[in-house]
Amino acid sequence: MYNFNKLYESTSVENALRLKKEHPEALILAGGSDILIKIREGKLAGCDLINIYMLEELRGICLEDDGSILIRPLTSFTDVSMHPVIREHVPVLGDAVDQIGGPQIRNIGTIGGNICNGVTSADSATTFKAYDAVLELTSMDGIRLLPYAEFNLGPGRVDLRPDEIMTGIRISKESYENTYGHYIKYAMRRAMDIATLGCSVNVRLSKNKDAIDRLRIAFGVAAPIPIRSAHAEESAKGHALDTALLEAVAEGALADVTPRTSWRASKEFRLQLVKELAKRATNAAVEKAGGTING
Amino acid sequence: MANRDINCTINGKQRTFTVDIRSSLLDMLRGNAGLDSIKHGCDVGECGACTVLIDGKPFNSCIYMAIWAEGKDILTLEGLSDTKGTISDIQQAFIDEGAVQCGFCTPGFIMSSIPIINKETPSTREDIRKQVAGNLCRCTGYEHIVNAIEKTQKKRIAEKKKN
Numbered sequence: 029m030y031n032f033n034k035l036y037e038s039t040s041v042e043n044a045l046r047l048k049k050e051h052p053e054a055l056i057l058a059g060g061s062d063i064l065i066k067i068r069e070g071k072l073a074g075c076d077l078i079n080i081y082m083l084e085e086l087r088g089i090c091l092e093d094d095g096s097i098l099i100r101p102l103t104s105f106t107d108v109s110m111h112p113v114i115r116e117h118v119p120v121l122g123d124a125v126d127q128i129g130g131p132q133i134r135n136i137g138t139i140g141g142n143i144c145n146g147v148t149s150a151d152s153a154t155t156f157k158a159y160d161a162v163l164e165l166t167s168m169d170g171i172r173l174l175p176y177a178e179f180n181l182g183p184g185r186v187d188l189r190p191d192e193i194m195t196g197i198r199i200s201k202e203s204y205e206n207t208y209g210h211y212i213k214y215a216m217r218r219a220m221d222i223a224t225l226g227c228s229v230n231v232r233l234s235k236n237k238d239a240i241d242r243l244r245i246a247f248g249v250a251a252p253i254p255i256r257s258a259h260a261e262e263s264a265k266g267h268a269l270d271t272a273l274l275e276a277v278a279e280g281a282l283a284d285v286t287p288r289t290s291w292r293a294s295k296e297f298r299l300q301l302v303k304e305l306a307k308r309a310t311n312a313a314v315e316k317a318g319g320t321i322n323g
Numbered sequence: 324m325a326n327r328d329i330n331c332t333i334n335g336k337q338r339t340f341t342v343d344i345r346s347s348l349l350d351m352l353r354g355n356a357g358l359d360s361i362k363h364g365c366d367v368g369e370c371g372a373c374t375v376l377i378d379g380k381p382f383n384s385c386i387y388m389a390i391w392a393e394g395k396d397i398l399t400l401e402g403l404s405d406t407k408g409t410i411s412d413i414q415q416a417f418i419d420e421g422a423v424q425c426g427f428c429t430p431g432f433i434m435s436s437i438p439i440i441n442k443e444t445p446s447t448r449e450d451i452r453k454q455v456a457g458n459l460c461r462c463t464g465y466e467h468i469v470n471a472i473e474k475t476q477k478k479r480i481a482e483k484k485k486n
Contacts, residue, residue, distance in 0.1 A: 029345045030388075035325075037390075057388075064347075064386045065367045081391055106380070130457020131435065132374060132383045219456030220369065 101140020
């Protein structure tokens with residue numbers, strides 16, 4: 029038995045929004061792989077829940093008319109990782125969520141839950157940040173479109189208002205077109221573990237494939253929230269594909285991160301990881317894009 | 324607390340149970356359906372001992388609300404043996420390969436292995452390890468478990484080719 033107090037069951041998104049408005053203190057229950065566990069641990073014991081898990085209208089992935097990718101929040105990690113739209117346009121997102129937990133967790137865990145929990149270690153967060161994802165936050169008053177860059181307010185705190193439910197995650201065509209991405213999760217174990225550090229890079233090369241047109245890089249667990257590194261991105265712009273590029277990206281990243289010491293790893297080790305993963309992920313993304321890092 | 328009738332298919336049979344809405348699927352399957360192959364392990368989705376297949380995919384029944392089972396097709400270890408109680412090839416392979424020691428993790432491991440052994444093309448050992456990464460075993464060291472799954476998958480693929 030789960031020790032929660034009240035369970036409100038939604039029959040549609042509209043109904044869920046009404047319930048959220050009436051009971052702003054109630055938590056939205058999606059796959060439950062965080063909430064049901066926190067209830068078990070006692071941290072959320074006695075809470076009220078609004079169950080949305082069975083709302084099929086919040087599940088699925090599609091390519092919209094303008095070419096943007098729309099991911100509905102209840103899509104499981106397994107479904108994200110295998111979906112043809114993801115495999116074709118942003119395979120790095122599929123690769124990232126395929127490293128979460130184990131098969132059972134990837135079947136129950138939802139992409140929306142991963143984002144709305146607001147933890148810095150969320151494996152999908154870095155790739156969404158690096159692709160400038162836009163969140164669709166819905167309330168009875170309408171839809172609010174918020175750049176994901178502005179969503180995380182602090183550890184576990186996000187800009188989701190008490191009467192709002194996240195109903196979609198979008199990546200625009202301009203953002204993903206002709207890009208190649210790579211995600212590295214550094215963890216103690218290869219499954220059932222939380223990232224010690226995560227790094228997601230995507231690049232768009234020049235026509236001749238000899239320089240960076242655009243590079244985007246984001247880190248998880250390198251700061252209280254998942255972050256982009258503006259310094260690394262700026263220094264990579266127009267840069268030739270050589271080892272100096274990797275050094276510049278790594279140095280730029282170090283200027284933006286603020287990791288801390290936790291029981292998983294020390295601050296010093298995380299700084300080392302930032303540098304190393306930035307280089308490796310950039311190198312891998314460039315290679316996927318058909319480029320070669322020279323000398 | 325409120326009770327609810329849950330209608331679902333368990334091991335091929337249509338069943339209805341009246342459960343407290345706070346129940347997990349594990350509570351319902353062990354408590355109401357009496358299916359004791361499902362092990363109550365960590366209770367937080369870490370160990371995989373309570374794994375069942377829901378619509379063909381492995382889930383930890385300890386972190387799955389019983390009310391979500393409405394209309395679902397659930398398969399547990401009990402559903403693998405035939406009507407006479409003869410065990411399936413994967414169960415026999417676990418015995419033959421020494422993949423069972425204390426046995427607590429075994430039903431969960433076998434349920435996680437079902438999607439693997441039903442694949443059309445052979446998996447690498449690395450693939451198999453990844454597919455059972457959500458199940459913990461403190462006895463065997465995993466090698467014998469991977470052997471049993473690999474052997475059964477090969478056998479099933481060979482049988483499909485023959486037919």
